Amino acid sequence: MRPTVLLFDIDGTLVTTGGAGRRSMEAAFEKLHGRRDACDSFPMSGMTDRAIVRKAMHIIGVEDSAAAIDAVIDAYVAHLAEEVHKVDDQRYLVFPGMREAVKEARSRSGFAVGLGTGNVREGARVKLERVSIYDQFDFGGFGCDNEDRTELIRCGAKAGAAKLGVPVEECRVVVIGDTPKDVHAAQGVGAECIGVGTGTFSVQALLDAGATVAFPDFSHPQALEILLGGR
Incomplete structure (x- = not known):
């Protein structure tokens, strides 16, 4: 792989x-x-x-x-x-399947697990430390790296490739996101995009935007399999 x-x-x-x-x-x-x-x-x-x-x-x-x-x-x-x-814990939470997906990917050899987000780095830290998950991400592309989402995804992809010690051109890059902007940014760098309908856009809207695949959330039985490279 x-x-x-x-x-x-x-x-x-x-x-x-x-x-x-x-x-x-x-x-x-x-x-x-x-x-x-x-x-x-x-x-x-x-x-x-x-x-x-x-x-x-x-x-x-x-x-x-x-x-x-x-x-x-x-x-x-x-x-x-x-x-x-x-914000109470009933309204501030990690979506279904996400903790498990991140943990499993981190356990696999040949995987670099990072963030691709419009948040500035410090904002990302604050949001994710609230649910004790920030330390699961070793690198990222952030809104402070570039105002354009495609370019910050490019930054994240390069950082992940450096973590793996290989050129980014040799990597499979996967963006996981909930909006058409995530999909388009992934397309802009030649990456796959797994859409999740946990935000304001439906699974169908993400597929229509060009997502490689999309699921209601990451508790779907195929989501982790596809994330890890199976189809």
Whole structure:
């Protein structure tokens, strides 16, 4: 079997945060720009953190310089670190089958298990430490690596290949995600995409977008088999 790099999305794929991310972004905009409603007019699903901030800044008519975006991101992460602990365990949880899939993949020789997420690295840490799973991922492509999702997936794939000690061209790369943006990013780097219907998009919508396969969640009996290279 070819060396395999697995890149897991976070929100809607690995976990649901019970809205902690959106509330933290709203709080950041309220603190810095007096506009808690900055993100109200668009869905955040599949967007990188920096792209979310940039779009919201355009909507409310403020400068979207790198420094201004950084300031909002810093405020967002600070709020997030508090907000994740306000959500009870019934609403903040790891989706079915995900802990088991990550654990099994990590136990296999020739697998590198990482993240492919629009979250900035520190936001990813905060969200996943809340459910004690962050330490299961050795590397990743993050929203702070690139604002474009395809390029951050490319960063993650290269990091995973380096972990395995082989050129990325020799690897099987698999993106696991819940939005068409995950699917398109995977396609952009020539990767497979396993879709999961645990976010806001249905299994059929993910298949229509071009996912290699898609499941309602990772408790499906074939999900782990396909993740590990069986069809």
